[in-house]
Amino acid sequence: FTLQFILLKYLIMKKVLVLFILINSNYIMAQQNNIENNQSVSNKETIRKFLETVRTGKSPENAKLFMTDTVIAHQVNVEDESIVKRTPENYIHHVKDFLKMYGDFSFEITELLADGDKVYARWIQKGDHLADLDGYAPTGKQINEIASVVYRLENNKIVEYWIQID
Numbered sequence: 001f002t003l004q005f006i007l008l009k010y011l012i013m014k015k016v017l018v019l020f021i022l023i024n025s026n027y028i029m030a031q032q033n034n035i036e037n038n039q040s041v042s043n044k045e046t047i048r049k050f051l052e053t054v055r056t057g058k059s060p061e062n063a064k065l066f067m068t069d070t071v072i073a074h075q076v077n078v079e080d081e082s083i084v085k086r087t088p089e090n091y092i093h094h095v096k097d098f099l100k101m102y103g104d105f106s107f108e109i110t111e112l113l114a115d116g117d118k119v120y121a122r123w124i125q126k127g128d129h130l131a132d133l134d135g136y137a138p139t140g141k142q143i144n145e146i147a148s149v150v151y152r153l154e155n156n157k158i159v160e161y162w163i164q165i166d
Helices: 002-055 060-066 088-102
Strands: 067-077 080-086 106-115 118-128 142-154 157-165
Touching: 002 060, 002 088, 002 106, 002 118, 002 142, 002 157, 060 067, 060 088, 067 088, 080 088, 088 118
Parallel strands: 067 157
Antiparallel strands: 067 080, 106 118, 118 142, 142 157
16 A cells, blocks of 8 residues: 555656746747747837838937937849948938938838847838939939838847838
């Protein structure tokens, strides 16, 4: 009777241990997924704020709040693809150039998706052709720009992006 009791107790404890390990591993996996989801949400909000405050031209001087010291920008315009190293300072000038070329342009985020350290954004920018643009003299006519961008973030700051503009 004692040996059977010991074996039964051993089997029960083994099953309890296996059950504990399964529950614990599921809990750990759920926590990891929660962390990844929170990171995606946080990165998405960072990009939303960046676009709404800096890229719109409202407060370009805040670029340093959203960008690392050097950001690698992969830019595709028509057939031309280039890689540019951007700093918050030259991004400020980049946005101010938009204000000179387009005036007080409208800027609408039409899509924003996040997955881990990457955030996809699409927008429509509408402004007037007020300055030389790609060799074309100003016409005063409305120009619509549609862009798609994938931003990569580290520690809630932009470190790299891929942009295609039409």
